[in-house]
Amino acid sequence: MSNDVWRPGEDKSPEKDNEFMLESYEKGSGEHTHVHEDYDPSQPMSFEDIRKLDEKYVLPVYARMPVAFQYGSGEFLYDTEGIEYIDFLSGIAVNSLGHSHPDLIETLASQADRLWHTSNIFFSQNQAMLARALVEITFPGKVFFANSGAEANEAALKIMRAYGQSVDPKKNRIVALENSFHGRTFGAMSMTGQGKIHNGFGPIVPEMIYIEANDKDSLMAAVDSRVCGIIMEPILGEGGVLPLDPEYLQLARDIADEFNAMFTLDEVQTGMGRTGKYFTFQHYHIVPDMLTIAKGLGGGFPIGAAVVAEKFTKVLGSGAHGSTFGGNHLGTAVGYEVIRTIESGKILENVVKMSTYLMGELRKLAKKYPEIIRNVRGMGLLIGIVLPEKMEARDVVKKALEKNLVIGRAGNNVLRLAPPLIVRKQTIDRVIERLDALMESLKREHPGK
Numbered sequence: 001m002s003n004d005v006w007r008p009g010e011d012k013s014p015e016k017d018n019e020f021m022l023e024s025y026e027k028g029s030g031e032h033t034h035v036h037e038d039y040d041p042s043q044p045m046s047f048e049d050i051r052k053l054d055e056k057y058v059l060p061v062y063a064r065m066p067v068a069f070q071y072g073s074g075e076f077l078y079d080t081e082g083i084e085y086i087d088f089l090s091g092i093a094v095n096s097l098g099h100s101h102p103d104l105i106e107t108l109a110s111q112a113d114r115l116w117h118t119s120n121i122f123f124s125q126n127q128a129m130l131a132r133a134l135v136e137i138t139f140p141g142k143v144f145f146a147n148s149g150a151e152a153n154e155a156a157l158k159i160m161r162a163y164g165q166s167v168d169p170k171k172n173r174i175v176a177l178e179n180s181f182h183g184r185t186f187g188a189m190s191m192t193g194q195g196k197i198h199n200g201f202g203p204i205v206p207e208m209i210y211i212e213a214n215d216k217d218s219l220m221a222a223v224d225s226r227v228c229g230i231i232m233e234p235i236l237g238e239g240g241v242l243p244l245d246p247e248y249l250q251l252a253r254d255i256a257d258e259f260n261a262m263f264t265l266d267e268v269q270t271g272m273g274r275t276g277k278y279f280t281f282q283h284y285h286i287v288p289d290m291l292t293i294a295k296g297l298g299g300g301f302p303i304g305a306a307v308v309a310e311k312f313t314k315v316l317g318s319g320a321h322g323s324t325f326g327g328n329h330l331g332t333a334v335g336y337e338v339i340r341t342i343e344s345g346k347i348l349e350n351v352v353k354m355s356t357y358l359m360g361e362l363r364k365l366a367k368k369y370p371e372i373i374r375n376v377r378g379m380g381l382l383i384g385i386v387l388p389e390k391m392e393a394r395d396v397v398k399k400a401l402e403k404n405l406v407i408g409r410a411g412n413n414v415l416r417l418a419p420p421l422i423v424r425k426q427t428i429d430r431v432i433e434r435l436d437a438l439m440e441s442l443k444r445e446h447p448g449k
């Protein structure tokens with residue numbers, strides 16, 4: 001391996017002509033045909049080589065955008081050619097503190113130097129410290145650690161079911177929202193209220209009821225004593241960056257109490273400062289019985305967690321649930337540093353300030369392009385730009401990429417912006433310029449939409 005890490009602006013690989021890299025890897029290297037001994041991840045291959053390898057060897061479950069990033073710094077990403085992109089997606093609300101944050105690098109490197117993994121059969125200092133921090137920024141209770149949002153939600157599903165069983169064997173129903181998204185594992189997928197995500201995998205986990213978001217009547221009709229849990233995202237992410245009404249959330253809280261069901265909030269995407277408070281529920285006067293967290297918690301390192309309120313911490317006892325990697329030394333060290341950085345860097349204040357500015361600028365664009373921008377909604381730095389119903393957000397995301405701007409989509413016709421929480425005003429201004437040009441070109445392509 002080379003010690004010369006490639007940086008944007010430098011010539012590509014100092015050692016290899018990367019035009020021929022894949023060809024030489026394909027030939028193998030004598031005795032070692034399975035791995036190429038001088039393969040060096042710090043040296044970029046050409047995009048075409050990466051694409052060819054991906055097509056040949058990676059299961060095609062993702063509809064990929066035509067770029068491979070090789071390097072990141074703050075609000076910026078750099079592709080294999082060294083071309084700079086503004087990152088207004090943060091790996092879908094994950095790299096909240098931007099790329100290559102020096103404190104996160106230092107924490108990860110120093111932990112990697114000492115200990116990576118032991119097992120959950122042993123105590124862990126980092127896990128205990130992060131659990132304490134998470135309880136302190138949420139509500140009194142205890143934490144289960146996982147590696148992803150889906151796994152945090154799997155734990156939540158088991159806890160809701162186990163609580164129900166402890167009251168009455170028939171208390172096993174879960175109420176979730178239509179157009180919600182809770183992950184791709186079986187339980188999380190089953191709680192997800194989208195037929196297109198279940199298609200081809202049936203039968204899904206039984207006793208799931210999906211109701212329309214923000215419709216109080218459906219909520220009241222769906223919940224009775226057979227319900228063991230209600231799960232909601234306070235802002236539907238995949239469902240088009242659609243915030244739930246505060247009164248609706250309050251009703252869900254009250255109704256869960258009335259029928260002795262657990263009220264779970266999935267803040268995998270909306271948590272860890274994304275909306276200007278640590279968690280979105282903190283904007284309202286409600287506290288859930290359980291909270292699932294992932295994405296921003298590790299700043300890019302995989303980690304998930306479920307915080308369980310005091311009253312429910314005995315629902316699962318020893319041996320009832322677990323994970324080999326959940327709460328691993330590396331992830332929990334980084335998670336703790338993420339929280340410390342959010343506090344010391346006054347990150348929540350920055351989210352509020354930058355969100356007000358960004359929303360204002362986007363609303364100006366909406367006025368300028370009413371035929372393209374139908375609405376701007378969201379909270380903090382999770383923002384949806386609603387396009388006309390027939391316009392494919394995916395095509396617009398691709399066009400933004402051609403303008404060196406990374407954004408995402410949320411549903412078919414909503415653009416999702418989730419910039420890093422450290423975003424600066426000058427970067428927002430550059431993004432608005434690019435979006436303006438993008439909207440102008442869309443207007444020309446879709447006259448009269």
Ligand SMILES: Cc1ncc(COP(=O)(O)O)c(C=O)c1O
Pocket residue numbers: 092147148149150151153181182183184233237238266267268269270294295
């Ligand atoms: C609200 C919500 N819950 C759960 C998940 C699943 O998280 P993961 O992809 O880490 O399993 C996601 C991912 O997008 C999400 O947005």
